[in-house]
Amino acid sequence: MSQAHQGYCGIGTEHAPGGFQEHCSWAQYLxxxxxLLAHAHAYRAYHGLFPYSSGKIGIxxxxxxxxxESAQEAAFAEEVRQWSAFWFTHPLFEGDYPPxxxxxxxxxxxxEGRTSSRLPYFNEYERQMLIGASDTKRQLIYC
Known part of the structure; x- marks a missing residue:
């Protein structure tokens, strides 16, 4: 998430490639x-080339x-988790972005009058390639 956001929406060239602020509304999603697709391809290639390896691939x-802190905040907290924590993990287990x-x-x-969503859709082949493209479920949480 941070690579997609900071790399394409970061200020200046602090995070490569940088300088895409005017396109941030869609570039970070693309x-x-x-x-995610590159990860799924790498996962499938590794396990296809080394089927008897004990190596594990995750994200x-x-x-x-x-x-x-209250019942009123529960829906908001869940939405923040879906956007932040599950943007890159949900597709690997469900084949699509968090609902x-x-x-x-x-x-x-x-x-905004766009003809398509800023968040691209996965086709059926991509969904099937993504589902299960991780040998582990790990989440780094920073407080």
Whole structure:
């Protein structure tokens, strides 16, 4: 998540490639989309070339984990987790982005008059390639 966001929405060239602020509304999603597909291809290639290897492939995802302080904050906390913690892990186990993320980006894209969502869709082949493309479930949480 941070690579897609900071690399394409970061200020200046602090994070390569940088300088894409005017395209940030869609570039970070496209970058993240292709990072996921690249991961799935690498996973399938590794296990195809080395089927008897004991090597494990996973993803080191980081994100915010928010616990609500009240019942009123529960829905907000869940949406933050879906956007932050599950952007890159949900597709590897479910074949698509978290539901709250998909719904929000699709809705805002339509309101902006876009002909397609800023968050790309996976086709069926890509979904099948993504599902299970991780040997471990790990989440880095920074407080």
């Amino acid at each position: 970058a993240g989309h292709h990072m 080191a995802n980081s994100g915010a984990w928010i616990e609500p 709250a993320m998909r719904a929000t980006v699709d809705k805002k894209s339509k309101e």
